[in-house]
Amino acid sequence: MQELKDCFxxxxxxxxxxxxxxxxxxxxxxxxxDRAALxxxxxxxxxxxxxxxxxxxxxxxxxxxxxPFAEVEQKLREGRQEVRFAGPLNRYFTQELTELIxxxxxxxxxxxxxxxxxxxxxxxxxxEWRFNKAEFxxxxxxxxxxxxxxxxxxxxxxxxxxxxxxxxxFMRFQxxxxxxxxxxxxxxxxxxxxxxxxxxxxxRRGSFATDEWQ
Numbered sequence: 001m002q003e004l005k006d007c008f009x010x011x012x013x014x015x016x017x018x019x020x021x022x023x024x025x026x027x028x029x030x031x032x033x034d035r036a037a038l039x040x041x042x043x044x045x046x047x048x049x050x051x052x053x054x055x056x057x058x059x060x061x062x063x064x065x066x067x068p069f070a071e072v073e074q075k076l077r078e079g080r081q082e083v084r085f086a087g088p089l090n091r092y093f094t095q096e097l098t099e100l101i102x103x104x105x106x107x108x109x110x111x112x113x114x115x116x117x118x119x120x121x122x123x124x125x126x127x128e129w130r131f132n133k134a135e136f137x138x139x140x141x142x143x144x145x146x147x148x149x150x151x152x153x154x155x156x157x158x159x160x161x162x163x164x165x166x167x168x169x170f171m172r173f174q175x176x177x178x179x180x181x182x183x184x185x186x187x188x189x190x191x192x193x194x195x196x197x198x199x200x201x202x203x204r205r206g207s208f209a210t211d212e213w214q
Contacts, residue, residue, distance in 0.1 A: 059131035
C-alpha cells in the first residue's frame with residue numbers, strides 16, 4: 001500500500017512540475033514561431049515559389065528576391081537575436097534555417113557575373129539578374145567552337161535544380177511553424193512526420209531524394 005501511495009505521489013509531483021514549467025516552455029516556443037514567421041514574411045513566398053521558372057525559363061531573376069536572404073545570412077553570421085531560437089524546437093529551427101541559407105548561397109554561386117549580369121529595370125535603380133548566354137558563346141569561340149550548347153544548358157539546369165531545392169527548403173522551415181506546442185514537445189516523432197508531408201518537388205530533371213530527420 002505504501003508503494004502505491006509513493007507511486008501516486010511521484011506521478012502527482014511530475015504532473016505538478018510539468019504544469020509549473022509549461023507556461024515558460026510554451027512562451028519560448030511561441031517566441032520561436034513568431035521569429036520564424038517574421039523571417040518567412042520577408043522572403044516573399046509567392047515569388048520564391050516561381051523561382052525555378054524564373055531561373056530556367058525566363059532566365060531573369062529580380063535582385064529584390066535575393067536581398068532578404070542576404071540579410072538573414074548576415075544575421076546568422078553575426079548571431080543576431082532575430083535568428084536565435086530557444087524553445088523545444090530550437091535545434092530544428094536553427095538547422096533548417098542554416099540549410100536554407102546554405103542552399104541560397106549555392107544558388108548565388110550560379111547567379112553571378114559573368115554567367116549572369118545585373119541590369120537596372122527602372123529609374124529607381126531596381127536590379128534584375130539576366131542570364132548571359134553571350135558569355136558561353138565567347139568561351140566557345142575562344143576554344144575554337146561555334147557554340148557550346150552543352151555548357152550553358154548544364155549551367156541553367158544546375159541553377160534551376162538549386163532553385164527547386166531552395167523552394168523546398170523554405171517549405172521545410174515554414175513547416176516547423178505549423179507544429180502545435182504539444183507536437184513540439186515530442187520533436188523526434190512529429191518533426192519527421194511533418195517533413196515527410198513536404199513532398200520533394202517534381203521537376204524536368206527528376207525528383208529530389210527525400211531526406212529525413214534521424
